[in-house]
Amino acid sequence: MSALAIENLVVNRTGIPVVRGVNLIAKAGEISVLLGSNGAGKTTLLEGISGVIPASGRIALDGADLTRSLAGHRARAGLSHVEQGRTVFGEMTTEENLRVALHPSASLDQAYALFPELVQRRTVLAGMLSGGEQQMLVIARSLVGLPKVVLIDEMSAGLAPVVVGRLMSAVRKLADSGVAVVLVEQFAALALAIGNRAYVLRRGQMVFEGGCAELAKDPARLHHLYLGDAGETGAEETRQHA
Amino acid sequence: MNSLLTPAVAGLSAGGAYAILGVCAIFTYRLVAVVNFTGAAIGAAGTFVMVALTEHGMPLFPAVIIGILAGALVGVMIGGVMTKWFSGASATTKAAVTAALLVGIIALGLRLTGGQRPHLFPDLVSGSAFRFAGVEVTWGSLLTVTLAVGLTIASDLFLARTRTGLQMRALSERPMAAELIGIRVRVLALAVWGIMGAVTAFAMMIIAPLRSPDFMSLSLLVVPALAAALIGAFRSFRAALLGGVLIGIVEGMVSALEFGARFRGVVPFLVILIVLLWSQRGARWDAAR
Ligand SMILES: Nc1ncnc2c1ncn2[C@@H]1O[C@H](COP(=O)(O)OP(=O)(O)OP(=O)(O)O)[C@@H](O)[C@H]1O
Ligand SMILES: [Mg+2]
Numbered sequence A: 001m002s003a004l005a006i007e008n009l010v011v012n013r014t015g016i017p018v019v020r021g022v023n024l025i026a027k028a029g030e031i032s033v034l035l036g037s038n039g040a041g042k043t044t045l046l047e048g049i050s051g052v053i054p055a056s057g058r059i060a061l062d063g064a065d066l067t068r069s070l071a072g073h074r075a076r077a078g079l080s081h082v083e084q085g086r087t088v089f090g091e092m093t094t095e096e097n098l099r100v101a102l103h104p105s106a107s108l109d110q111a112y113a114l115f116p117e118l119v120q121r122r123t124v125l126a127g128m129l130s131g132g133e134q135q136m137l138v139i140a141r142s143l144v145g146l147p148k149v150v151l152i153d154e155m156s157a158g159l160a161p162v163v164v165g166r167l168m169s170a171v172r173k174l175a176d177s178g179v180a181v182v183l184v185e186q187f188a189a190l191a192l193a194i195g196n197r198a199y200v201l202r203r204g205q206m207v208f209e210g211g212c213a214e215l216a217k218d219p220a221r222l223h224h225l226y227l228g229d230a231g232e233t234g235a236e237e238t239r240q241h242a
Numbered sequence B: 001m002n003s004l005l006t007p008a009v010a011g012l013s014a015g016g017a018y019a020i021l022g023v024c025a026i027f028t029y030r031l032v033a034v035v036n037f038t039g040a041a042i043g044a045a046g047t048f049v050m051v052a053l054t055e056h057g058m059p060l061f062p063a064v065i066i067g068i069l070a071g072a073l074v075g076v077m078i079g080g081v082m083t084k085w086f087s088g089a090s091a092t093t094k095a096a097v098t099a100a101l102l103v104g105i106i107a108l109g110l111r112l113t114g115g116q117r118p119h120l121f122p123d124l125v126s127g128s129a130f131r132f133a134g135v136e137v138t139w140g141s142l143l144t145v146t147l148a149v150g151l152t153i154a155s156d157l158f159l160a161r162t163r164t165g166l167q168m169r170a171l172s173e174r175p176m177a178a179e180l181i182g183i184r185v186r187v188l189a190l191a192v193w194g195i196m197g198a199v200t201a202f203a204m205m206i207i208a209p210l211r212s213p214d215f216m217s218l219s220l221l222v223v224p225a226l227a228a229a230l231i232g233a234f235r236s237f238r239a240a241l242l243g244g245v246l247i248g249i250v251e252g253m254v255s256a257l258e259f260g261a262r263f264r265g266v267v268p269f270l271v272i273l274i275v276l277l278w279s280q281r282g283a284r285w286d287a288a289r
Helices: A042-050 A071-076 A094-099 A108-114 A116-121 A131-143 A161-176 A188-194 A212-216 A219-227 A230-241 B002-010 B012-032 B039-055 B060-085 B091-112 B139-161 B163-173 B175-180 B185-210 B215-219 B222-231 B237-256 B266-279 B281-288
Strands: A002-013 A016-027 A031-035 A055-061 A079-082 A149-153 A180-184 A197-202 A205-211 B128-132 B135-138
Touching: A002 A042, A002 A180, A016 A031, A016 A042, A016 A055, A016 A180, A016 A197, A016 A205, A031 A042, A031 A161, A031 A188, A031 A219, A042 A055, A042 A071, A042 A079, A042 A149, A042 A180, A071 A079, A071 B175, A079 A131, A094 A108, A094 A131, A094 B163, A108 A116, A108 A131, A108 A161, A116 A131, A131 A149, A131 A161, A161 A180, A161 A188, A188 A212, A197 A212, A197 A219, A205 A212, B002 B012, B002 B135, B002 B237, B012 B039, B012 B060, B012 B139, B012 B163, B012 B185, B012 B222, B012 B237, B039 B060, B039 B091, B039 B185, B039 B215, B039 B222, B060 B091, B060 B185, B091 B215, B128 B139, B135 B139, B139 B163, B139 B185, B139 B237, B163 B175, B163 B185, B175 B185, B222 B237, B222 B266, B237 B266
Parallel strands: A031 A180, A031 A197, A079 A149, A149 A180
Antiparallel strands: A002 A016, A002 A055, A197 A205, B128 B135
């Protein structure tokens, strides 16, 4: 059974529908990679799912309908959202960042096992950590809440390739532990390499759903999915007018 | 010597109360990001509930407890307004809203308490605790200062050591991220308002007999409270504690001066002015260059 099931989701921004009727499922133990060009609506979709902004349609977690619940309730139900931009609590230490999110039956060791580099940064204010460390911290903070589903938005933005590799393998381990991961990523090739299912969003609508391997083999197709007929934008307009 | 020491010590109980109110103002600012002009008015409401009950013959102890609970309730109600409609607003807007609420509460409070009609404020504690260098130190001043110190230490410990304190710090820094890790944001915010209401109400009960005891004067004690908070830069509980006590002492000394008595109320304004000018010194220095 899928942990997260999204049906016909519509999310508005300043009254304009930015996500328009999206379906998506994320299964436990799998990484669902969500791709799309800048402004396609990936962040908006994740925010609609986690409840940062209201959405209509249907959001179900392990069969339970969460569409009407507030963000905090969804989080406590096991839906975790690692936001774009590394939202650490900068005036708290690394360990405090983890402790504040700690589920009663989780332990900090789980976080430190996934990211050993955080151990020696325990007592450092999170605001003083490097970008990579902050990204590790927000993922670790999510996992100590023992979520069923984790939505991760642009974790590799602005990070060195070696750090991105570190994060990718950690996310794979997180999924292998039984969590359903939805990964929004600009580095399509890296994400497809660790992912299971792939989705491509274009102008708020899903234009592809299939296996990651299938898409990884065919960069030209991916390029086309990203941009639509953008290479031939004129052509698309013409066709519509015709 | 004694001519200055006596009034200085006399200012201690007011100072302790200012310190408590100042610490509460910082607490509210740090945790729910509101510069709260209604702080003292919330406490005044609780105090007048207590007074109304004792005037109707209720014994002091239960009246005080009910008064404190009333303070908490009024705090939660104001907090409810702030979290429901203004949680996304800027700090300036929120401060303006509490200033407007203050005006409303004062009007309502004066109406309900019979305007300037004098009330009988019972002394919660009275008498002299001990003599120090020939000066009487009252139980009242001892109690407020002890409470202020206790509250300051407890506030620091609470935020540093407890899980709820940790959650409150997370909430104050990034409300959305806090909600996304499952913190009960609204409950916590209302708890802050309620606790502040209760503490303020108690502090006001102690200081009320020393003041012109009408609803407006008590509500306007928010001025020395914010002056104390300002000394702590709306951040440091300890600096606010010292600031509050200091304002009380200076007030006491000023009112002992022959021409000073009428100007006692000006002291907190002067403190605010001096602190603001001091905090701007860097900017003015840069501008002058
Ligand atoms: N706060 C906002 N108010 C109004 N419109 C917004 C807001 N944020 C984003 N948008 C618009 O919504 C659309 C989708 O934005 P979104 O951030 O979801 O895209 P994205 O796929 O995450 O892009 P990126 O890859 O750049 O992060 C864009 O057209 C953007 O201009
Ligand atoms: Mg985005």
